Amino acid sequence: MKKATTKHPPGSDSIALPPSSTAGFFQTPPRLENQFFNDLALQRVFKRYIPSQIRSLISSDLSSFGARVLHPSVLRWIADAEAHPPTVNCWDVWGRREDELVTSEGWRKLQEMGISEGIVSIAYENAYGEYSRLYQFLKYHLWTGSSAYVTCPSAMTDGAAKMLSTHISPKSATSDERKVLKAAYNRLISRDLTDAWTSGQWMTERVGGSDVQNIETLATFSPVSQSAVDGPFGIEFANSALGPWRINGFKWFSSATDANMAIMLARTPEGGVSAFYVPMRRTSPEKSSLSKSSVSQSSTETSHRQKRGNDIHNDRRQLLTESNGILTQRLKTKLGTRALPTAELVLENTRAYLLGQQGQGVKEISIVLNITRIHNAVTACGLWGRGLAISRAFTQVRSIGRRALVDAPAHIRTLAENHMNYQAYMHFAFFVVTLLGVSEQTPNSQYRFENSQVYTSTTSKVVPTEPSTTLLLRLLTPVLKAMSAKAAIAGLAECMESLGGVGYLDSSSPLDVETNVARLLRDANVLSIWEGTTDVMGNDTLRVLKGKTSGAVIDAFDNWVSSAGTIWEDHADLAELGRRIQDSWQNCKTFILDNTEQSLQAQGRNIMNRLCWLVSSILLMNDASQGGDDHLFAISQWWICKKSHQEHTNVLDAQTYKEIVFGTEQISKPTFAKL
8 A cells, every 4th residue: 555645844743744635545446357267156167067178278268358358458448438328310410310320439349349259159159069158158257347238239149149040941931031041140140340240139119128919019011022132231132122021110128229130029910929130221222323422321330330241342333221211219318238329219111021920929039038138147147246356356455444354354254245145146147058058959959059069978967968958948047037137236236335435436437447346236237127027037937837838847847956966965064955955945846836827926036036046055065065165065055044044053264254255365465554
């Protein structure tokens, strides 16, 4: 810490002068370390779910990325994106509608960084088979705290790519449609900034958010004669028609408005709610015949779309684009995610392609939601992990009086309990990621990759085989999404409090953005709303537990809990905890089976809480049984006893709390200025 400057008046006793703006005590600012190494929960997940031969192949990239996300240039981009939220200019000076969306340089740079680093594409490159998703989301976790929420379009891009991948086979679409969808799919999974696309996802309307059954946007089948030419959007048409469906309506919340395409729900006259692929722009024959200088281009289009293959000549003329009947009414003003453009959109004769069958839109969009909800959960853990990193760094440079904050019993216990909660949710999140990765290599799975492979057998004892993998994935995805969001919001509030008044400051200065935990907290609050609120997730969980496949789902979970019994059978010190888990599940199962779905409608949160606790308990016990750190058993016992509302008689000593927070390596302590 910086020493105070003291001067004494002539002839006076040694009395220090009062502090001023330039003299006196100044707190040494905390500095973050590479979270790939510094985040103990991340390291446990890395070692527990990925075999050593693959860890050796991806460690270098993850460690380099962990350093890059804290580089001063990235911090400047975050600050710029936060300080300059998006704007929209709807009209030019001549009164013509233009809808120019203006995003900050920081947002665009972060977007490009995420694309080139493979935040989406790693999963589809599938270089490591069932472990490719783990690799992707470990990197995603490191990215969230520095991304300024470019992870939102990343999540939607991932979900859209997964959905389009199910519609590019010969059985799913006509030849021309497959060509269009395949071109879009290839762009969504690309790392090449000259070629890559991002996607939006448009469901919400004024009539309701997650309830899409009553949407009002209308899709009408209205094919036109098509003179096809190759264009920047795959197949485009000289008459500007993109797809045989014409959509008219209004979307109330549309995130990632600067995307290149969207997956959208609309109602058809006969078929009900259906899913559509919608390019954001279409070739303009009129504009294409003009010089480029005579056409108004937005900064977003210039920086993104023109660099992504729009400078294409066809039939000896420049192909320029115009909005595909999509008008921005206004941008939303939000508590957080300020750099992310979220808009109200008017759709006027927007051309689109039907995905799947009419009336099957909810089923089709579920493919997207299952992916984006996992993104939501890992975002929650990522923001929480960054907040804890800030708390740890602050604890190591701060003092109370003349005592280091790391030696303050109440502070270190509170911090340790926050870390124990975090570790439980990290295991839960990456267990579900593991289930996704395994399911994508499984024949006949809706999640399966075209180039699926099994790199090696899964090393974790707790990962089931098919068909249990897909059944558990369907059950646990909404549970994870709901519970991780609520836990991360509470955990980040504790992180803010741990810094005192400084934690409440929300500065967008590049000098402060690294440790701005207030930014993380306000951004995290959307996670319990995005992709379905907590109660919506509860209803979804009940549909799984009481629906057509409920018997198979409950049997799969029952078998999984029973098979986990081998963990505590081999470890006497875990046996009592294991019995509590088994008894709790049997009581929960009886409660679910003995009640109808209707009578359980108000119990969704309670059931999700219980399932979350059960899964996390088993995963923590599995981790403790593998050894490596003496405090892992203490974490398991604390979690199981506290969350099951049973008295926790195991009082941990101060050193154990420190090891939970900082690991077993030596804990640095601050030096004190002599005042």
